Amino acid sequence: MTNQNFFVDIKALHPEVTGSLISCSVRLPNQQNIKFIVDAGLFQEEQYSSLNQALEINPSEIDFALITHTHIDHVGRLPMLVKNGFKGNIYMSEVADILVRPALENTLQIFNQDTLNSQKPKVAPLFDSEDLENTLSMIHPVKFYETFSIHKNIRCVFYKNPHILGAAIIELNIHYPKCEPIRLIFTGDYSKKNTFFTTRKLPKSLLNSNVTIIQESTYGSTQTLEVEKTFDSSICSAANKGYSIVIPVFAFERAQLVMLKLKELQNSMLLDKKIPIYLDGELAIKYTGIYQKLKFMFYKNAREFFPENFKFVTSQEMRLSLMNMHEKKILLTTSGMGGWGPAKLYLPYFAQKKNCLIQFPGYVSECSLGKKLIDAKLGDEITLCDGKKITKKCIVKQTSEFSSHAKADELIEFDNNFSKIQALLINHGPKAAQASFKSKAEEETNAKSVSIMERNLIFRIGPYGIVKTFFQTN
């Protein structure tokens, strides 16, 4: 039975890939309103960074927060909401609860560095360490696959999501006597499989229910077959030539994944075990320690992910000696796009060396140092953030084979597990990818309706999908 006073209003407050925040307001037939958010991420795209300062919701009105995973573009603004009056419970998986502290501490560190950096306009940090501690104290860790109640009318289940360690696909079940329940599925960022851990299939009862899916579309215009696997040959060929190799990595999972990959290359005799391998970056070293502690959860062949002849870079002296010595080496360094961490020191140095490969194992955003290095031709001059100029003499390559986002065909495969999709709401992707994925989903899934979430466009969702859509006027 439907009741027109029973619905949930959903709107995305992010326009594209980062700054993930979905605001939801449940209306129960007894007139009670319950407000919640899914994720509260930081905007990392240069063109949207001013949105970090803007609070488009009243945090004191939010009853609870659900967190899909601990990438900074999904959790980075949580302490800002707490600072501004959010007092509700924060639900995230037990593993995410272990991973969230280093993510937020790093965000705070970046704010403080930004404040010190005289090149950038002064902006007040979004939160301080007290807000951070308060946020951590509000977390309710959740066991995967177990239903729990958030409110007498709201039940929730976190399913393991292969996107990254600790990530969840969240099912929210809003029920009311004598009404068909409203079932929402938030995919968060989604990947089909993970190198470190396994996941279970979603339960049949859910797959055969009426659902509204809120789905990411970061790679919504890419097919799996289009992704070229070039990492192995690129690294091995440079190593055989005696080049020094620099691999800028994200601290969380990417660094550990590249370590495992190098170990596999060593084991298959494609990479000489005598070449020393280093990892530099405080956050990456911290996460590597957490991965080591949690390795009992991993596939057997991924538990020992440290390559041979491996060292952490733990001092400035060690860093400088790595830059001065002429022996060949493989150096993993944060940040993944080159703009932060020791990569800011290493990349300009190695970019000017002939016998060197800089291999980006993932996405680099427009305007990042990584993008400048990739786009420049050999011999081109590159201007760094501090205004210094360097000449590119090294080889620079990029691969997207380690991406932790599903491609269009894998997103469709996910959707086609469900037999009664009442509405499919596409969010979290570059605009072109969102549009491309919408057409594909309309053709290849059984979804009754497929829509793109735009900032401030509200979708009123009932048990059988969209009741109406309207723009918020305020």
Ligand SMILES: [Zn+2]
């Ligand atoms: Zn993510």
